Amino acid sequence: MNRIVHMFGVLACAASCVAVGVAQEKSVKPGINDSFREPDPKEFLGKFEVESREVFSHRKEIVAACEIQPGQTVADIGAGTGLFTRLFSEAVGKDGKVIAVDIAQKFLDHILATSRDAGQRNVETLLSKADSTELPPESVDVAFICDTYHHFEFPLKTMASLHRALKPGGRVILVDFRRVDGSSTDWVMNHVRAGQEVFEAEILQTGLKKVYEERELLKENYFVVFEKPTPANTATEPRPGRGRGMGRGPGPEMRADQDVFHFLLDHHKEIRRSVKRLDNGVETLTESDNKEVATKIQEHVASMHQRIKDGRGLRFWDELFVAIFQKHASIKMTVEKTEQGVKVVETSDDKAVVRLIQAHAEVVSQFVAHGFDEAHKNHPVPAVLPAAPKLEFPIIPKHGGVLPRPKAVEQPRAGAKVVFDATADAKPADVNKGLDRVARLLNLYGVAGLKAQDVKITIVLHGEATKSVLNDAAYKERFQVEQNPNLPLIRELQKAGVEVLVCGQALNYKGFPDGEVTDGVPIAAAALTAVINKQTDGYSYIPVQ
Incomplete structure (x- = not known):
């Protein structure tokens, strides 16, 4: 107590x-x-x-x-x-x-x-x-x-x-x-x-x-x-404060900012937020279906953007926020209003500041999740992490990066045969992880000094992964994105000798006509038969769910 x-x-x-x-x-x-x-x-x-x-x-x-x-x-x-x-x-x-x-x-x-x-x-x-x-x-x-x-x-x-x-x-x-x-x-x-x-x-x-x-x-x-x-007739020397009205509490601007923030904490259950980590920062989307809340989100972010520019801190008792504002000059921030809130990209060229930015984004997400219960907490400054090892992409560029481990046991062997059973879902703008997993296996062979021809790979797409093979026009119409992000990777995998199949039963179940399947991807009678046949032929089985 x-x-x-x-x-x-x-x-x-x-x-x-x-x-x-x-x-x-x-x-x-x-x-x-x-x-x-x-x-x-x-x-x-x-x-x-x-x-x-x-x-x-x-x-x-x-x-x-x-x-x-x-x-x-x-x-x-x-x-x-x-x-x-x-x-x-x-x-x-x-x-x-x-x-x-x-x-x-x-x-x-x-x-x-x-x-x-x-x-x-x-x-x-x-x-x-x-x-x-x-x-x-x-x-x-x-x-x-x-x-x-x-x-x-x-x-x-x-x-x-x-x-x-x-x-x-x-x-x-x-x-x-x-x-x-x-x-x-x-x-x-x-x-x-x-x-x-x-x-x-x-x-x-x-x-x-x-x-x-x-x-x-x-x-x-x-x-x-x-x-x-x-x-009124007594002159006193103002006390220096910390951005809060000469040490006597917040001035009108700070008080207005606090009022908006407290409003958002009170309405946190009406807010949704997503955070995408970037190599040099974060991209966040914070929105609400409530127009008043959406307006307050925009107002709050605009004010915080200006505070970052000016280095005028807040939550001065919270270690993470103090650290963020101390490094304000190293932070680049772009703000884009959406119909229901705001999209923010926050980056830095300083790796230590990037860690602060990412930690801050996580804390704000906790504010959205828990409201005042989270706002009452102090948030420590994250430890400076060692630089992440650089991944390599020797066979499939941009996808399936791997870390070379030349002294590790169980290195890739030439002559292996693998069938990937891919049913995993992915957001419309993201690459299916089954395809990325195939790219990773090929790149593991590459860093070990082997070639793509040293391994035989088949991937069978069905279930929620079926949409990965739709052509751009069908994909755009169904999922409101400009193009199917999986197709460039499918082409790279096929160049490396990977057999990419789609389940004909899944196409029917999902309501995808055969004509919407991109050129060059064969339709299998069923994923069941394709996987059984490959295993009968000596292929190792790897599910991706």
């Missing part, structure tokens, strides 16, 4: 909220923090810092999403065992400061000791009260509240103290459990007293404004950013 941190307590419901200026004298849930008064930090390490907790397993992504800048002061509210305190210490650097805030002195002592052991001299601790963070006024750039807000016993008073502690333009980052009837666990429903809408409403009462929500980051928790408004 997720971070059951502990600091304060909770309100009963949104209707019980009172105005900020009204004293909140009664705890909304007395006793909720009793177990944290005298905690054993070692015991809680086994609860808070385990991979089964979403906020722990996503800790690096969460810190990246916080956009902490060097030199900032960060308050880790309800710091617990110091998981995020340690990470924030690295983010703010030697000129920054992290204040670990907690109601438990034992937690604070543990944090201070472990920070000093790690050489983190920029960490301080602060013992808070049940109704106040005790932070000095205008001392904090970022306040981080992770799985702790639902423990606030006096949420309005606590948030009022935090509002005072923020510098103008300072941010509050709220991470807490999604509490949804029918989908949240019984533990969450019983332990967390209200959902996201209630907590947000309470925080807004304190004078903060909601800046944005990172919907893609987490699944069991939500991640929302609030900001303390800057007085």
Whole structure:
């Protein structure tokens, strides 16, 4: 389970909220923090810092999403065992400061000791009260509240103290459990007293404004950013960000891009996508029968195309996307609108970038397949693969490439006789794999120093492979492609001495007249008899299904 941190307590419901200026004298849930008064930090390490907790397993992504800048002061509210305190210490650097805030002195002592052991001299601790963070006024750039807000016993008073502690333009980052009837666990429903809408409403009462929500980051928790408004007459230096509105959340353009992307994730079941790997990249086709979804696909791809050109990243917490945008200058991208979506060709002359492009295409396909369930994940950068061995085509060019293995056992022998029983289907624009398999066998003979005449080969086409022998005119009429892609390969195989036969029974069953069979391909009485006859003559049998 997720971070059951502990600091304060909770309100009963949104209707019980009172105005900020009204004293909140009664705890909304007395006793909720009793177990944290005298905690054993070692015991809680086994609860808070385990991979089964979403906020722990996503800790690096969460810190990246916080956009902490060097030199900032960060308050880790309800710091617990110091998981995020340690990470924030690295983010703010030697000129920054992290204040670990907690109601438990034992937690604070543990944090201070472990920070000093790690050489983190920029960490301080602060013992808070049940109704106040005790932070000095205008001392904090970022306040981080992770799985702790639902423990606030006096949420309005606590948030009022935090509002005072923020510098103008300072941010509050709220991470807490999604509490949804029918989908949240019984533990969450019983332990967390209200959902996201209630907590947000309470925080807004304190004078903060909601800046944005990172919907893609987490699944069991939500991640929302609030900001303390800057007085109109107060000039402040903008904080450098990472393409997200000077570090204060996305600007209008980024927000619009996010809205479109989230729309597509919500409608992922209405999207279909195919990916064709190229030697130097990918070719993708993404479409939908829903006109609104198709329009959003085109809008999204156009925006991403421009972002690649400009190097303006997004999903900055996702390692793969960060790597893609770092290499944007090495990526070539062409976009072609279709009636129902968009076709994209993305390539690079850099082999390492090609691997990134192909990995990214796979991830986008997972977005289409799984929606937000996939979008919540971080995707690692693929390892740089060694260059693929170069295939050779000594007898049949362009098809059936093989890798020479001169020291391997079971080399091809002259005098072999083989019959291929081909029934495999293929897309109309693709070559049948039975024909390609024959080309591969011939090329295996070629790399071994033998000739095409050293092996006798017959291929019998039937079943779904029957269409492979249709002439161009018939093929185009039936399958709406310009020409039959199998015919050039059939001609090359016949030149090499391969006997290509088509089953007469299959032609009848498929409704293909004899006149539609391309010239030079004999029609066998049946595939059954052709295969039996060849085996009777000593041919080895190889099925291609």
